[in-house]
Structures are given as C-alpha cells and as structure tokens.
Amino acid sequence: MPAKVVVLGGGVGGTLVANLLAKELGRDGKVSVVDPTGMHHYQPGYLYVALGQANGRWLVRDERTLLRREVDLVIEQATKVDPEKGLVHLERGGTLEYDYLVFATGARLVPDQVPGLRQGSYEFYSLEGAQRLREALRRFRGGRLLVGIAGVPYKCPPAPVEFVFMVEEYLRRRGIRDRSEVTLLSPLNRAFTIESASKVIQPIMEQRGIKLVTFFNVEEVDPSAGTVSSLEGEKLEYDLLVLVPPHRGQQVVIDSGLGDASGWLPTDRFTLQVEGQDRIFAIGDATNLPISKSGSTAHFEAPVVASRIASLVRGTAPNENYGGRVMCFLETGNRKATVLRFDYEHPPAPPQPNLIWHSAKWLFNRLYWETVPQGRLPEKLPMPVPTGRSES
C-alpha cells in the first residue's frame, strides 16, 4: 500500500512539498493537495498591482497546472483534522485518510480585529485589496499618506517598507509629491524588525523625505474623523491610510485543537514537526516560528519536510533539518533593491540597494511560475553566508 500524504493548502509551500514528495516517493506514496479555491496566487505581486505596475491576471494560476500529474488536487475546505484517527474532515462532508499530513494553510487576514480598519484603510495583502488601493491612489491628489502595520506577526515583513519607498516614487512621477507627506508607522522603535536592515533603510527614508513614526501599534481607525490611534496614545490624521491588516492562523488549525491562541501551529524549528504529533508537519505562514512569514520561508522549508516524510515512509531515520534560511528582496524604489539573507544563526547583512538586486527581484517575479512550485530552483544553492554580527 502506498503511504497516504495529505497536504493542506496549495500555496508556495504546499505545492512544492507535494511535487517533491510525489517525485521522491513514486509508487510508494499517494500525495493529495487540499485547497479551498484550487487557485494559486503569487502574493508578492499584489504590491505591483496596488501601484499600477501589474494587473491581477499575472498573479493567479490554476493550481492543477502547477502540480505533477500524479498529485491529486481536492478543491475543498478542510474543516478539521483528527490526529487520533488520521483523518481530515472536509466541508462538504467527506473525509480523507492520511499517514502523513502537512499544514501549509498559510495565514488569514482579520481586519475586523481593529475597529474602523475595514472602513477607514486600504491594504495590498489581497488581490481585491490591492485593486481597491490602486483606484484610491489614482484618485489621490496629495495630502497625508500613512502606511502602517496593524498587527504582528504579518506576512512579508519588508512589504510595508517597500510600499512606502515605491509609493513615494509613484507620487513623484505623478507630480504630486510636493503636495504629499509620506509616513511609515512602525510598531517598533525603528523602521524594520531587523536592526541591520533598519540601518540601511532609515537613511534612505530620510533622503527621500519619508517620515518615520516609531512605536505606533495601531489600536483604532476613525474613518469619519480621518484619524488613526495607537496603543501608545498617539492620534494621527490621514488623507489616505494603508494598513497591513492583522493576521491569524486558519480556522481549521484552531478547530483541530492544534494551534495556539492566534491559530499558529507550535512547530519544531528544525524538524518542522507539529509539537506532540509524529505524523504532522507544518510549513510557511502556518507555523509559530519566530521567522519571516513569507513564501521564501516556505520555499526553503518544503524540501526538509518532503525529505523527512520520504524517510519515514521508507523506514529510515530522517536527517534533514531546517536551519531557518530565508531570503527576501526589499525594493527601495528608483529601480533599486537590497536583499535580506539570513538563518537562525546569521542575521542579515543587507548590501546598499542597487540595480542588480532590483533586476534579480524582477527576474524572480517572472520566473516564479516555471521554477518555484516545481522545485526547479535549487533550494540548496550555496549563497554567500551573511557575515553580520548578531544583533537584535
């Protein structure tokens, strides 16, 4: 009997882990992907949609076209996992048996956690949100543009910083920069979570006249007054407000009794096994690991989970561990970008932004569909080891 592997979620991590496992196990395994929509979104592209640089069609593909032929695609919402029986319950009443299960369920946006956020702000963390923001930016005639983060953790930590740099450039191109004030609201006392990256980012913000308000943890938005308030007691007026909505883990995680209070899965940082579960793994945004929630993280985690499950199926000792590797581009506008490469042991030492990294991100955006989901990018490509000292 082939081993039954069920992967919940058809995003970067789920698709890659399913393809790698199907290839590795051959007839020894039967791999199924369960996804509620069957459509795969390239989420880093939402940023470009918001700024009018890309249309939505480029960002969405049928998941079936990205999976190996031998992988089953089940277009259904998984509602509950029963680890005792090895069963996944589906919304329409069916069940799927598994020998091994992978949670690649990602994160969901919960805008209603912050009063007034849904009515009073825009976001670029969903395709619809990015399209709405694009229209709002087109109507914008200058004024106070505030960009902030309404909850930690959130996906793609560089994205709000990228957005302020790119929107500043957008306003200049439209000739309304001198009538506009661009401000980044950071929940921390610096522009970005990682100090070494903040040291690169903040001087550029200053040069470009982008204001930084630190320790601003969004508490409430008042759409009628046009104000946003922080937990720290500040209240700021805005003409256009862009907030990253709060994130939570998926309902299926909570309803299965496997997640923490926010729905993230307690996960072993090296083996990626869900704590207390021998046959359940988690990757990508779904975990509680203190690393970036990003496609890159899922991309580097997927081969580890595929290898460990393949070893378990074959009865050999799993020996692949995840070392915390993440690689993120960070656009700074003006056709420049930097790169953040780090792992559990090495904090990033980002280079000064340049055209090379901007071009690399551009190239990656275009090659994504033909490379990442299929495992055609070498995950173990030797990259220069970051040499930055350990900083908070």
Place this chain on the structure above:
Amino acid sequence: MATVNIDRSIDARGMPCPGPLMSLIGAIREGEVGTVIEVLSSDEGSKTDIPAWVAKAGHELVEVVPEEGFTRFIVRKAR
C-alpha cells in the same frame, strides 16, 4: 526580587527580537489597568526596546532584574 504580585508571566527566553516586546505589547492589550506583567528575555535588544516602549506608551517599568543569561522586566499597565 520584585515585591509586587505578578499577574502574568511571559517567558520569552530564546525568542529573537522583536518577539519579547511584541509579547509584552500583546499582554498589555489584553490586561486591565493595574495588571503587572513579567517578561523574561534573553535578547540583548530588549534591554533598550522594552524600557523605551514602556516610557512611550505611558506604563510603569516597576523593575529590571538582570538574571543569569536573561533579564526580568516587570511592567505595570498604567492606563
């Protein structure tokens, strides 16, 4: 050792920045005024980040206790 009663303790040892501060912020959001929260952090950055945030947010930093390999921060929610 602190002489105040701790209402909630957060063991953020081993958590990298900004985990300990974000855990404290989460606990402040959830707690009532007067709640005393203890955060244990082994992250060096917490030594500056936590007192700076507590000052900006208008809460009270009751005590900072250096321990073996970590620091104990005791914070009272003041408003």
